[in-house]
């Protein structure tokens with residue numbers, strides 16, 4: 001069971017409750033307590049704390065300066081004026097430097113934290129093919145790419161900014177609350193025709209005012225969490241539809257599907273627009289209140305101290321000092337209210353991340369509980385008592401026993417949808433549902449070629465050596481491989497960075513995949529309709545090449561063409577209800593096998 005709340009990804013819990021902070025802590029803790037970078041991170045945190053503390057101290061000095069400065073003005077002391085100007089210049093310079101460094105160090109911490117978080121998420125995402133299983137068992141999880149690329153960065157930024165802001169507010173409060181309490185002693189509260197002194201009157205005023213402000217901000221601003229959450233999702237959905245068009249541009253262009261695509265874009269953008277409109281309306285409502293509260297907060301201390309001033313009980317400097325101290329205390333009390341919009345975005349980002357992590361944990365748990373297929377590394381492919389099923393429970397194959405010796409060639413046949421690719425997925429170790437035992441040479445010694453070859457981002461050279469070819473492979477070998485598979489025209493472009501999946505035809509891409517086999521020389525190769533886009537003579541030529549260049553390599557193919565019988569010595573035929581037949585192919589009668597009768 002996931003340690004993150006199951007509904008977290010839906011942004012449905014909009015409270016800053018214990019579970020929310022528990023999840024934030026679980027996301028943040030590893031970097032600061034377990035990572036290799038933890039001492040550097042703690043060092044940065046300490047430096048940020050020093051800048052915050054210094055900033056608060058400068059604030060205090062400036063507040064006291066107000067008192068002296070305005071009193072000097074009121075009493076026309078021009079000689080004190082210039083000295084005070086100089087003092088202000090020094091305080092302001094130190095204050096500016098501290099503020100610049102606080103921002104710089106916080107951003108530097110964000111950047112490093114983001115790098116670490118991204119690395120940790122990627123490790124987990126790629127480990128045990130979790131990325132693949134998350135796609136296969138997708139349940140309402142959207143755009144993992146956005147969660148890794150954007151949300152992690154936003155999480156690091158919001159967390160460090162909000163926490164340093166909160167610490168600064170607390171320090172400010174501790175520093176100024178005493179001063180404001182002392183200053184309150186001189187404040188007169190006229191009530192019922194008499195003058196009263198209420199201990200800590202200004203502190204209570206600031207506190208009550210901030211409570212009212214926070215309550216209104218939370219009440220009005222709460223829907224912002226949900227709207228921010230949806231905004232990020234809808235934005236990512238819209239972007240994803242554009243990326244899909246780019247990736248499938250040829251298919252759409254050939255179908256002339258622009259109108260349909262446009263409708264799809266408009267539809268998705270309407271959602272982005274509608275949600276954003278609600279968001280800005282909500283922000284407008286929210287800003288009405290926060291702007292009113294913050295404006296009124298400016299005059300509140302003057303209102304509170306006016307009676308004392310007009311009664312000439314206190315000088316102007318005192319009034320200005322009160323205003324500054326009150327602003328600091330009240331601003332600290334109201335920190336949560338003034339940061340509510342950022343808090344709402346932080347909540348939304350955290351929701352998305354914990355939803356993603358929760359799902360990743362669910363998939364990892366599924367990998368542990370569903371993975372009953374025992375796997376071991378061996379020299380020979382050996383499948384024992386293997387039963388495979390669909391996630392829904394349907395049987396794909398029952399009690400399969402298969403041994404493929406080095407150099408042997410087995411053709412897997414059966415009607416479409418019977419489970420041929422699923423059998424290869426199970427042998428590759430990416431299909432979870434089933435039981436039995438599989439022994440297979442290690443990853444570097446077995447290579448799986450799907451029907452649609454995967455060409456990574458980069459040069460053709462990199463595509464040829466993907467995934468485990470040595471980067472030191474001499475160019476002469478690559479040239480030879482391209483010649484053998486019938487792609488000599490590509491030799492001059494081997495180092496070019498091009499969108500190869502768009503540039504090469506599917507048949508050419510399948511030839512590139514065969515060149516990979518020749519270069520990487522695995523002990524076992526699995527070809528899942530890996531020549532489906534080629535004409536029959538080219539298909540036979542490529543198969544013949546494998547036999548010639550790599551006679552010791554075992555070949556397990558999935559294919560629908562009867563011409564493939566000529567190349568294989570055995571046929572594993574999958575039948576309905578999990579039945580199967582394993583027969584030798586008569587080499588004297590190629591192509592005469594019945595066509596995949598069930």
Ligand SMILES: Nc1ncnc2c1ncn2[C@@H]1O[C@H](COP(=O)(O)OP(=O)(O)OP(=O)(O)O)[C@@H](O)[C@H]1O
Pocket residue numbers: 136137390391414415416417418419420421422423
């Ligand atoms: N992730 C999945 N979740 C649920 N069912 C799946 C999944 N992947 C495959 N299947 C189902 O498993 C069955 C076997 O699929 P598979 O791709 O192995 O068939 P195949 O024999 O290779 O078909 P074809 O010859 O058309 O490529 C199909 O009914 C398919 O819908």
